[in-house]
Amino acid sequence: MIYNTFGIPATADRYITVSAKDELLDLLQHDTLLHTKPFFVLGGGSNIIFARHYPGTILHLENKGIHLVQELPQSQEVLVEASAGENWDSFVQHCIANGWHGTENLAAIPGTVGASPVQNVGAYGVEAKDIIHSVHTFEVSTGNERTFSRDECRFGYRDSIFKKELKGQYIVWSVTFRLSRTFTPDLRYKAIADAIASSGIETPTPQQLADTIASVRWAKLPRPEETGSAGSFFKNPVVDATQYERLKAEYPDMVAYPAADGYKLAAGWLIEHTGWKGRSLGRCGVYSKQALVLVNLGGCTGQEVINLADAVTADVYKKFGITLEKEAIIL
Ligand SMILES: Cc1cc2nc3c(=O)[nH]c(=O)nc-3n(C[C@H](O)[C@H](O)[C@H](O)COP(=O)(O)OP(=O)(O)OC[C@H]3O[C@@H](n4cnc5c(N)ncnc54)[C@H](O)[C@@H]3O)c2cc1C
The missing domain is CATH 3.30.465.10 (Uridine Diphospho-n-acetylenolpyruvylglucosamine Reductase; domain 3)
Incomplete structure (x- = not known):
């Protein structure tokens, strides 16, 4: 079984699942390995890149309700x-x-x-x-x-x-x-408002809104069951007003949004403008529909993901003077 959406085969010293409180408590209070060797809680593995054998315990919660x-x-x-x-x-x-x-x-x-x-x-x-x-x-x-x-x-x-x-x-x-208990559709995102309008719906029901969100999402992002990825691989960088003005003057069509502490730049736009969109290194690629996403082209290893991420980061820094921060967690 592969427990990560990037589809990278990975191993660990131990993989433990827990579904009841007592089991977890017992583990935390009596399992010495948990306290003497590395330990990591894994959810769905949708934001994790396994880069090597994990030398400790992976704990997966299966409690439901x-x-x-x-x-x-x-x-x-x-x-x-x-x-x-x-x-x-x-x-x-x-x-x-x-x-x-x-x-x-x-x-x-x-x-x-x-x-x-x-x-x-x-x-x-x-x-x-x-x-x-x-x-x-x-x-x-x-x-x-x-x-x-x-x-x-x-x-x-x-x-x-x-x-x-x-x-x-x-x-x-x-x-x-x-x-x-009351539903007020949040249509602040233009892509969502446009998709609702184009389907002829005046006021969406909660289910219609969720379905529209899902279809807009999957038109731009790879479905994990089809193509391995960790979703957005990088965070959108936030820059101060001075840096924003300087970049905007040089790149007038740069995509940016006001943020609490400056301006949030679209990392996907920055990556696209270094020419990486749709390109690959080894068996890892920059997704052709959204440059913020790195994808498994088949048989990709964690090291190949790191190599591509490093190459993209270096080129974005060279062109824009901005250091991209990874959203995905490298283990
Ligand atoms: C195609 C795709 C699209 C995505 N789109 C979005 C998006 O639109 N917005 C967004 O925010 N994210 C998005 N993501 C990223 C991902 O879905 C989120 O980060 C999600 O919260 C990860 O959940 P997970 O259960 O898989 O956590 P994992 O990836 O397994 O773990 C993520 C982190 O949470 C910790 N963790 C998990 N469970 C627990 C727990 N019970 N207790 C303590 N720590 C825990 C882990 O230790 C790790 O640090 C996308 C990913 C993919 C593959």
């Missing part, structure tokens, strides 16, 4: 708890079926519920942080349970405290989301 925790009648909101091992898109579909709204724009993102706060997944104007209420975890070193409030998660762009200060220290067991 989605339930309504609380109705908040005054605000028309609900608190819904989902287990970390749930598939993200199944969770989105479950919410839609139950009339709990807010997840629609995040439809069809590969991966698990457990990874959603770690990564602060986002798409088409919505991020996990917009709907997360709290995150329930186990501390790796003690087995103690701890609930993080939304603020304590310190969410950033594809980022959270679980990737930074507390990296590797907590296992997400479940996530509680604050969703709404």
